[in-house]
Amino acid sequence: MKAIEVKNLKKEIGTLRIEGLNFTVPQGRIVGLVGENGAGKTTTIKLMMDVMEKDEGEVLFFGKTLNKAIKEEIGVVYDEINFYEKINAIKIDKVLKGIFQSWDSDKYFQLLDRFKLHKSQLLGNYSKGMKMKLNIIIGLAHSPKLLILDEPTSGLDPSARMEMLDLFLEFIQNEEHSILISSHITNDLERIADYIVMIHDGKIILQLDKDELLYKYGIIRCSEKQLQYIPKNVIFAYHKTNSLCEVVIKDAPGMKEAYPELTIDGLSIDDMMAIYIKGEK
Numbered sequence: 370m371k372a373i374e375v376k377n378l379k380k381e382i383g384t385l386r387i388e389g390l391n392f393t394v395p396q397g398r399i400v401g402l403v404g405e406n407g408a409g410k411t412t413t414i415k416l417m418m419d420v421m422e423k424d425e426g427e428v429l430f431f432g433k434t435l436n437k438a439i440k441e442e443i444g445v446v447y448d449e450i451n452f453y454e455k456i457n458a459i460k461i462d463k464v465l466k467g468i469f470q471s472w473d474s475d476k477y478f479q480l481l482d483r484f485k486l487h488k489s490q491l492l493g494n495y496s497k498g499m500k501m502k503l504n505i506i507i508g509l510a511h512s513p514k515l516l517i518l519d520e521p522t523s524g525l526d527p528s529a530r531m532e533m534l535d536l537f538l539e540f541i542q543n544e545e546h547s548i549l550i551s552s553h554i555t556n557d558l559e560r561i562a563d564y565i566v567m568i569h570d571g572k573i574i575l576q577l578d579k580d581e582l583l584y585k586y587g588i589i590r591c592s593e594k595q596l597q598y599i600p601k602n603v604i605f606a607y608h609k610t611n612s613l614c615e616v617v618i619k620d621a622p623g624m625k626e627a628y629p630e631l632t633i634d635g636l637s638i639d640d641m642m643a644i645y646i647k648g649e650k
């Protein structure tokens with residue numbers, strides 16, 4: 370079963386052109402949407418949720434297009450936080466209880482305690498990180514089957530980030546649950562995601578099982594002369610400076626065998642994106 374199926378999603382807005390995105394989020398899995406600032410992550414999520422109108426394409430949740438019942442099953446956490454500043458977390462519970470049939474007040478207050486958020490403090494006095502935590506807690510408190518998180522950890526300190534990632538991993542313990550999480554903090558995605566969808570300028574440049582990505586791809590740092598010997602079909606992207614070429618290759622184990630004299634290092638999602646963005650393909 371697919372929790373999300375994005376088919377040929379297109380949109381032109383401002384300088385951004387989303388060009389026929391296709392990806393899926395399998396049920397029971399975490400998919401990380403990565404891309405640099407302005408790549409189109411938030412726009413993609415808004416298009417998926419009908420917050421912004423698509424030019425073309427179709428998005429299915431659990432096999433169906435978005436409707437009121439399906440919205441109840443999705444917890445969406447956007448990166449911009451627009452709470453009314455003069456209310457507190459207790460009032461939010463009262464309001465949301467009336468909106469979501471599946472709102473779980475016990476879970477909500479448990480999570481507020483766990484993340485040490487003061488229930489009676491006005492939200493205007495919450496820090497940015499506290500507001501983000503509250504945002505995520507609200508996303509979880511109506512017992513969704515699917516969480517869609519847009520940069521959920523970017524305003525959090527390292528220990529709060531780790532706590533949140535643990536919370537997402539706990540959520541996914543239920544095999545019916547799934548998460549789509551956008552982030553440019555790729556360390557977080559390396560830690561929790563099963564699949565990575567990498568977008569750049571509104572296009573998907575890579576989508577892969579995360580372990581495969583970290584195992585199969587490698588980086589060779591070499592001279593321009595050595596670059597000529599690397600078969601073109603294994604090069605994902607490369608970047609040249611005056612004295613050094615950084616080459617991201619696709620088949621690291623095969624290349625190690627064929628060219629034992631070359632040093633092939635493992636690479637992070639960050640390295641991969643940075644070289645792709647600044648380099649040549």
Ligand SMILES: Nc1ncnc2c1ncn2[C@@H]1O[C@H](COP(=O)(O)OP(=O)(O)OP(=O)(O)O)[C@@H](O)[C@H]1O
Pocket residue numbers: 382383384385404405406407408409410411412413520553
């Ligand atoms: N309402 C809009 N009007 C004009 N341009 C827009 C609008 N919304 C998005 N864009 C364009 O889309 C680009 C991508 O925005 P988006 O917020 O989707 O990027 P992102 O990948 O989420 O970036 P970040 O990591 O910085 O949050 C923007 O730089 C802007 O050019």
